[in-house]
Amino acid sequence: MTEPPADAPELLERALAYTTVSLGLVRPALLSRPTPCAGWDLRALLRHMNDSLLALLEATGAGRVAAPRAGDAAAEADPVGTLRHRACRLLARCAAGAGPDIVAVGDRWLAARAVAAAGALEIAVHGWDVARACGADRPLPPPFALRLLGVSNLLVDDADRPVRFAPPLPGHDADEAGVRLLAFLGRDALAA
Template sequence: MDDMMPVMTRATERTAGLVRAVRQEQLAHATPCAEFDVKGLINHLEWVAEMFESLGRKGAMVEQGPYAGDFPERAERMLAVWSRPEAWEGSNPAMGLPMTTLGHMWLVDMVVHGWDLARATGQEYDPDPEAVSRALSFTVQMVEMGRQRGVFGPPVAVPDDAPPFDRLLGLIGRDPAWKP
């Protein structure tokens, strides 16, 4: 937990900054995450933040609500819950996964959806190298389970010597060259 919280916090703050910079007229833009436009992606991030806040308390999964435009605030609450040492202990009864696995799932969401949002809205995005490294290592181990659960798409081929972030994107089914 001690070494994971700073990485999660940096990744979350980067994504929250991107969300804050979205203009109203960009909400209908397509994203690299084919199931979401920008508004849908931000709504997904709101739900993920609320859900991971609950999971960090060993609580239940929560249903996704309507778009509220408050992802940064929800993300702050989520980080506050996960900053407690007990949040990292054991497994979550609702998901049956170790809490460390859930923390890494959050990290992957923040790193990848930050890129999705930046690409869709024309913002600069330079993910934290440590976050990318951890997200890639975790995803390599969990990708098949993610595909079975419909979280990741079919892999997109990237060169073996591609940067780690491009390899992460390709592994989960994103084309690193995607443009709106």
Template structure:
């Protein structure tokens, strides 16, 4: 990966956040490409992940951190909840030791660099999901797409076996890297 993963993660969250701030009042219930998720559920998911980052990078296990952030985390001010969670996540991920820390996830321990890469990929793909749901421009940052595609080529089988992504969709010959990446993640992009 040619881009620092912490920078890629920050930029992916920034792009997602730009879309969050464009959600119109009547769009929170719009369906997303994520099965059974509307816009509010999708944003809540990213807030949940973001709130877990500081604790996980501090050495707490997912079992210790996760229960504190269950349910509706958006409350009456989804934008404030999103912004606060992203600020905490990017500060923790940007810490000098974040890449080498051991992160205790439900499926096992991983290096901080791998955890941040997974967060980055999730934020990037969900940026496309949110754009599709609210009718915004679906073009993702090409540098981030390239970084995600390079990493995902080695991670796809594990993700698929874990059941955390849908079945791949066929990508017609000649499609760009973004369309191929989305197809690998089970999206019709």
């Protein structure tokens, strides 16, 4: 990323708000349903999202992201409740505007705004994944999706595929921003 977006904390806040509504759709009977993330069911996606929020909490608190964790008892027992709790804590930190300016992620140092922008992108897109797995169509709000689309071009490159993201799908300039964003990240928003 050349320059972290100045509005990254706002993007993160909007992503958390959007995703919180999607989490309201989750029911225990749906946890084994497939998601748009190839090979993942809803339970695995929620586990991944909990890991991501925990990493963002570490980044915004301690200024570093620890090595991957083994097991997360709270997230296993109540994945949605744990996500909501972590989202509230993260929102409070963002609203306070406190925290480090630079974050250690592995052996790299990143601007906290870059980490927040990456978190916003991941949380929003996974919020869409959750809704889709629950059988709901919750398009990303167009102005928000357009902003994330611009950020995604700075955050996702060929090295991220196919490890973190699927190959991009064909899209059209006439498609809504949310459809283009999801296609860029390997998701077909128009599929039934």
